[in-house]
Amino acid sequence: xxxxxxxxHAEYDWTDRRYRCRCGGLLSLRYDKKPIDFRALETHRDxxxxxxxxALPPFxxxxxxxxxxxxxxxxxxxxxxxxxxxADYLMPTLSFKDRGAVxxxxxxxxxxxxxxxxxxxxxxxxSVAAYCTRVGISCEVFVxxxxxxxxxxxxxxxxxxxxxxxxxxxxxxxxxxxxVESTGAFYASHIFNPLFWExxxxxxxxxxxxxxxxxxEVLVLPVGNGTLLMGxxxxxxxxxxxxxITHYPLxxxxxxxxxxxxxxxxxxxxxxxxxxxxKPTLAEGIASAAPARxxxxxxxxxxxxxxxxxVSEREILEARDTLARRGLYVELTSAANHAGYLAAxxxxxxxxxxxxxxxxxxxxxx
Numbered sequence: 001x002x003x004x005x006x007x008x009h010a011e012y013d014w015t016d017r018r019y020r021c022r023c024g025g026l027l028s029l030r031y032d033k034k035p036i037d038f039r040a041l042e043t044h045r046d047x048x049x050x051x052x053x054x055a056l057p058p059f060x061x062x063x064x065x066x067x068x069x070x071x072x073x074x075x076x077x078x079x080x081x082x083x084x085x086x087a088d089y090l091m092p093t094l095s096f097k098d099r100g101a102v103x104x105x106x107x108x109x110x111x112x113x114x115x116x117x118x119x120x121x122x123x124x125x126x127s128v129a130a131y132c133t134r135v136g137i138s139c140e141v142f143v144x145x146x147x148x149x150x151x152x153x154x155x156x157x158x159x160x161x162x163x164x165x166x167x168x169x170x171x172x173x174x175x176x177x178x179x180v181e182s183t184g185a186f187y188a189s190h191i192f193n194p195l196f197w198e199x200x201x202x203x204x205x206x207x208x209x210x211x212x213x214x215x216x217e218v219l220v221l222p223v224g225n226g227t228l229l230m231g232x233x234x235x236x237x238x239x240x241x242x243x244x245i246t247h248y249p250l251x252x253x254x255x256x257x258x259x260x261x262x263x264x265x266x267x268x269x270x271x272x273x274x275x276x277x278x279k280p281t282l283a284e285g286i287a288s289a290a291p292a293r294x295x296x297x298x299x300x301x302x303x304x305x306x307x308x309x310x311v312s313e314r315e316i317l318e319a320r321d322t323l324a325r326r327g328l329y330v331e332l333t334s335a336a337n338h339a340g341y342l343a344a345x346x347x348x349x350x351x352x353x354x355x356x357x358x359x360x361x362x363x364x365x366x
Contacts, residue, residue, distance in 0.1 A: 001031040001057060003194070006296065014057075015111050019180070019192040026293060029194040031057060035242040038209060047073035049099060049202040055238065057198050059106045066135055067106045071098040072202055076210055077357075079326055082350060083341065084216075085357045086207065089330060093127045093154070094360035099203065100196030100227060101127035104188045107195055109135050116188040117142070119176035121169060121284045122151035123359055124190040124227070129160035132188075140185065142176040144169055147284065150363050169224075170290050191225045191292050200231025201238070207354060208239065215239075215249050218353035220341045222333060223253040223262055223308075224286030226297040228356060233300045250351075251306035253297075254340030256281035256316065259289055263308035265298055273298065282316050285333030285359065311339040320361070329361035 001014035007025030012018060014029070021027060034054035044051050049072030050064060069092040076084040088096035105128065108116060118128045119142040132139045139160040143152065147164070155162055163179075165172040173191075180187045190196040208215055221229045232251070239245045255263045258281040265274045273294035281287050291297065301308070311319075319342065320335035337355045345351065 001029060003027040004030050014107070017111075017113075017186055019187040019189055026192065026296070027194055029057075029198065033238070036205065036244075038213060038244070041209065049073070049102075049199065049206075052202055052205050055205075056202075057103060057107070057195060059110055063106050063110045067102055067109060067131055069098070069102075069131070069134070071102055072206065074206070076354070077328065079323065079328065079338070079355070080347065082352045084354050085323070085328060085338075086203070086354055087328070087357050088203065089334070089357050089360040093123075093130045094363060095123040095127060096200070096203065096228060096356060096358045097124045097127040097190065098131075098199075100124070100190055100199035100231070101131050103195045103199040104128060104190070104193060105131035105135065105137065108132070108137055108186055108188065113137060113186045115140070116186040117176055117180050117183075118188045118190070119143070119173045120190065121224070121287060122147045122155075123285060123363070125160070126151055126154045126158070128188050128190075129155050129158035132160070133158045139188075140179065142172050142179070144172045144284075146280070148363055154363070169288050173292070190227050196227055197231040197234050200228050201235035203228065203356065204232050204235035204239070208244065213244075215245060216352040216354045218250045218252060218345075218351050220252045220254060220337050220344070220353055220355045222283075222286050222337050222340075222356070222358060223255055223297065224259075224288035225291045226293055228358070229253055230293065230297065230300065233304060236304065248304045251301065251304055252340060252344050253301060253306055253308045254286070254337055255308060255310050256283040256286060256336055257310040257312050259287045260308075260310045261289055262291065262294060262297055263310050265294070266301060266308045271295065271298065282313055282332040283336040285331070286336065307344070309340045309343045311336050311343055315339040315343065323357075324361070328357060330357045331359040331361050331364040334358045
């Protein structure tokens with residue numbers, strides 16, 4: 001495996017512990033992948049995301065066995081005519097972030113890393129901390145001071161050290177990076193390290209199987225720092241390259257109206273992410289005013305013909321209550337996804353759509 005700079009195309013071995021290129025550019029990942037034989041998987045007994053092992057990073061099987069908690073394989077739940085929720089909160093740490101965290105921790109274990117740092121609005125840190133504690137890797141977690149107390153309690157239960165940072169999500173990231181650069185610890189960033197996308201892309205592989213060798217017409221996806229969105233687009237590109245699909249589904253990217261720099265940028269036609277006024281939002285998981293990979297996200301969404309929608313705080317709360325009345329208790333960031341679907345299509349659309357139910361409601365502060 002190689003890390004490749006998206007700007008200058010410099011290459012680094014995947015054991016290099018840098019999180020950016022020498023030129024300052026962000027890194028992508030390149031390795032040999034095998035096209036997935038979905039027909040052969042019909043009788044495969046492993047229902048976790050590791051059923052797709054040939055298209056995933058080539059970690060040592062003993063490393064995978066030590067780290068995995070059976071993540072993946074989440075069900076589809078009907079929530080309306082031709083609309084499904086994919087219950088990714090049915091994961092070991094109650095959020096979809098387990099898909100990417102297991103990749104980061106496998107990489108750390110295989111490289112012999114003993115300590116790491118992560119900054120997060122909550123769920124990614126919880127997930128990395130949980131997988132780290134299984135294999136004896138110490139974890140320093142940086143979260144915004146407004147992070148749900150329930151998430152912080154979960155992180156601390158996994159023996160991680162929590163640093164609460166005042167002000168914004170961006171201030172939290174800066175504090176974490178300063179700590180990394182002063183200590184030399186491994187930066188287990190779900191934003192900077194492209195290994196995370198190698199896990200989140202399995203969300204789309206599972207949908208392809210669940211829809212019988214095709215995809216729904218619409219994928220509704222949350223976007224703050226874009227870890228699920230970019231993983232999904234990576235999977236779509238792979239499926240196109242393998243001739244498993246002939247076109248991209250419509251991707252509807254959801255942002256909270258109170259913090260929507262990517263939606264504003266996309267609407268403006270700008271190539272670079274705009275600086276926009278932001279306010280606090282209940283959807284803390286997508287509250288990123290300056291996403292590090294914003295330019296990549298915008299370019300990818302334009303390439304695949306996607307669109308953005310924004311949702312108000314009232315719409316988020318109403319969507320949370322609507323889902324709860326259907327038996328699905330999700331955190332407010334997940335509720336924003338359903339609100340985004342309704343904002344884009346209303347309640348009577350006849351297009352097939354899937355909404356990710358990213359985190360359990362027990363994680364929310366409200």
